[in-house]
Amino acid sequence: MTGSHAQMGRLGRSATTTSVVTAAAALLVAGALITTLQFLTLRRDFVGDIRAQVGATAANSAGAVVFDDAEAGAEALAALRALPGLRAAAILRNDGTRLSGFERDGRAAEAPPTPRLTDAGLVRVDLRELAIAEPIALDGRRVGTLVVRMGLDRLYGRVGSFVLMFLLVGLGALALSVLLMSRMRRQVHSAELQLDRMAHYDPITGLLNRNAFNAQLDARLHDRGEDCRLGLLLLDVDGFKTVNDTLGHHQGDALLGQIAARLRAALRQGDTVYRVGGDEFAIVLVPLESAAEADAFGRRVLAQFQQPFPVADHELHITVSCGIGLAPRDAADLHALTSHADTALYQAKRNGRNGFELFRPEMNQRNEQRLRLRAELRKALDHDALELAYQPQLAIASDRVVGFEALARWNHPELGPISPAEFIPVAEESGLILPLGRWVIRAACRQMAQWQAQGLAGFRVAVNVSARQLRDAQLPEFIDATLVAHRLAPERLELEITESLLLDNAETHIALLRRLRARGIRLSIDDFGTGFSSMAYLPRLPLDQLKIDGSFVRAIPGDGEAITTAIIAMAHHLRLEVVAEGVEDAVQFEYLRRAGCDVMQGYLLSRPLAPEQATAFLHRHVAGVDPLAAAAPAAAALPGGR
Numbered sequence: 001m002t003g004s005h006a007q008m009g010r011l012g013r014s015a016t017t018t019s020v021v022t023a024a025a026a027l028l029v030a031g032a033l034i035t036t037l038q039f040l041t042l043r044r045d046f047v048g049d050i051r052a053q054v055g056a057t058a059a060n061s062a063g064a065v066v067f068d069d070a071e072a073g074a075e076a077l078a079a080l081r082a083l084p085g086l087r088a089a090a091i092l093r094n095d096g097t098r099l100s101g102f103e104r105d106g107r108a109a110e111a112p113p114t115p116r117l118t119d120a121g122l123v124r125v126d127l128r129e130l131a132i133a134e135p136i137a138l139d140g141r142r143v144g145t146l147v148v149r150m151g152l153d154r155l156y157g158r159v160g161s162f163v164l165m166f167l168l169v170g171l172g173a174l175a176l177s178v179l180l181m182s183r184m185r186r187q188v189h190s191a192e193l194q195l196d197r198m199a200h201y202d203p204i205t206g207l208l209n210r211n212a213f214n215a216q217l218d219a220r221l222h223d224r225g226e227d228c229r230l231g232l233l234l235l236d237v238d239g240f241k242t243v244n245d246t247l248g249h250h251q252g253d254a255l256l257g258q259i260a261a262r263l264r265a266a267l268r269q270g271d272t273v274y275r276v277g278g279d280e281f282a283i284v285l286v287p288l289e290s291a292a293e294a295d296a297f298g299r300r301v302l303a304q305f306q307q308p309f310p311v312a313d314h315e316l317h318i319t320v321s322c323g324i325g326l327a328p329r330d331a332a333d334l335h336a337l338t339s340h341a342d343t344a345l346y347q348a349k350r351n352g353r354n355g356f357e358l359f360r361p362e363m364n365q366r367n368e369q370r371l372r373l374r375a376e377l378r379k380a381l382d383h384d385a386l387e388l389a390y391q392p393q394l395a396i397a398s399d400r401v402v403g404f405e406a407l408a409r410w411n412h413p414e415l416g417p418i419s420p421a422e423f424i425p426v427a428e429e430s431g432l433i434l435p436l437g438r439w440v441i442r443a444a445c446r447q448m449a450q451w452q453a454q455g456l457a458g459f460r461v462a463v464n465v466s467a468r469q470l471r472d473a474q475l476p477e478f479i480d481a482t483l484v485a486h487r488l489a490p491e492r493l494e495l496e497i498t499e500s501l502l503l504d505n506a507e508t509h510i511a512l513l514r515r516l517r518a519r520g521i522r523l524s525i526d527d528f529g530t531g532f533s534s535m536a537y538l539p540r541l542p543l544d545q546l547k548i549d550g551s552f553v554r555a556i557p558g559d560g561e562a563i564t565t566a567i568i569a570m571a572h573h574l575r576l577e578v579v580a581e582g583v584e585d586a587v588q589f590e591y592l593r594r595a596g597c598d599v600m601q602g603y604l605l606s607r608p609l610a611p612e613q614a615t616a617f618l619h620r621h622v623a624g625v626d627p628l629a630a631a632a633p634a635a636a637a638l639p640g641g642r
């Protein structure tokens, strides 16, 4: 429960107590008023009743008084004996002497002031007693007085039982209202708790959420100021989207739950873990004295991911990327610290994921460079300032050029040539890869159409397609329209897809690749051997070609030999054409030829060429010049390539 919530609870309880006390006081005042009213009413009725009876007895006593017959007087009085509470009764002559009477409490009844004949009856009521002096008259002449004293016990008895009943009902109502109020309070309290939970906790992992993260970290940094020594670790789950897409959200949630548990297990006393986004977590390390401590913690987090995660009959090998920022070393406020940890996280991802990075100030510079590059690339695309270079590919057995790989080139007017290895990742993370990718396809098709018009036909052009483009469901239609516009057969176009990118989101990609292949477009898997676990996926991919990564070719002679031989054998087994890229020398070429490699590409044959150089290369080839013998490591090739 949060502090504000505890305060709300206390306020709620004191409000309940105040309400109960107020209700009790109101009940008490109302009780006193009603009781007084009831007492007065009862007394009025009581006096009325008694007077009626006393009046009747007085009328019956007139004869006795006139004849001065004490016995007859006593008989008349006998009617009053049955009155409950009667203490004394007497018939008095006009001179005040007593004709007859009786008393029960030892006191005579002659207490009241002597009534006059005109009086309708004199009544005196004090707290304890009611006294009535009723004139006895005959023929309009007063002959005596009937005096009666009554105790008020019965009246008090009635008032008492009324008070008792009122108290019982009042207290019962009060108890009931206390009960209802506390039940309501409990319901309100649990609703408040639930709201509090929803506002501060993530329902999937049970961890505190981003709201709580922002509020708690901000408060801690703010309260402690420069003395606050803590670390902030931001963590992204690598390839989480793939799990969600392939196994479904339900399993994705289950995985997040397991990840949360492992992160909790890595915490030290004082640390807190939060889920701050879909597959993003944050850990606040308190206290944290040194970068070495942060480093040790980063390792500890990675170690939690060494064992696979059992999810829906699968054993998932999950990795994470982390960025760490330290306060006050890197920043002392929430915004700057989070931004620095995020920059470090970005760096960890760029370093190939499955790792962590501590923030360094120069990372920010790189960040700024990246942002500038992004803006410049946008401008370059708007102004059609990119170009394509074409690197020929040779069929080893026939010595024929079978195609080109089109490679993007960017020669910035101020920054000079910028390598695709630098700007393609920027395009990918900014989404610019979509317009850039379409531009590449259009430019390559336009170039092929020009060659076709010059009678240079019978070969294909391969373009690189990034994973992000494969999420564009309109890609097949776009390619169709471009091929039709340039009157090109679909087999003339080849799409190169990087193996590791493909594995990131296999199922979705496979569906799109099938749609492309069904149209006759050739598909090639690029940089083969550098991905994670391609073998299982390979037979399921609708492929025509496999490109052995240049790093294996470079390792010939040496370790590269066994690997390339194995890849070639496996590719042929799957009926795939094999291209070796990055072939730089004759030894490599000779080895690949003997190993049965189908196609080669590399500086040995040619560097990537500007369009007009590529055209000249083709003309020479058509004229029968041996491409390998004629290969001039193109000095005039477009800048920007490796």
Ligand SMILES: Nc1nc2c(ncn2[C@@H]2O[C@@H]3COP(=O)(O)O[C@H]4[C@@H](O)[C@H](n5cnc6c(=O)[nH]c(N)nc65)O[C@@H]4COP(=O)(O)O[C@H]3[C@H]2O)c(=O)[nH]1
Residues within 6 Å of the ligand: 391, 406, 407, 408, 419, 420, 421, 424, 437, 440, 463, 464, 465, 466, 496, 526, 527, 550, 581, 582, 583, 584, 601, 602, 603, 604, 608, 640, 641, 642
């Ligand atoms: N050392 C050496 N290098 C050789 C040799 N032969 C070719 N190369 C270089 O190897 C890279 C091959 O392209 P990649 O593997 O598809 O790798 C490409 C590709 O992944 C990406 N890229 C380039 N153009 C595009 C594009 O239009 N779209 C996308 N999505 N990616 C592109 O950038 C990467 C780098 O491209 P480049 O710098 O042009 O670098 C090219 C090429 O210039 C050789 O014999 N030795």
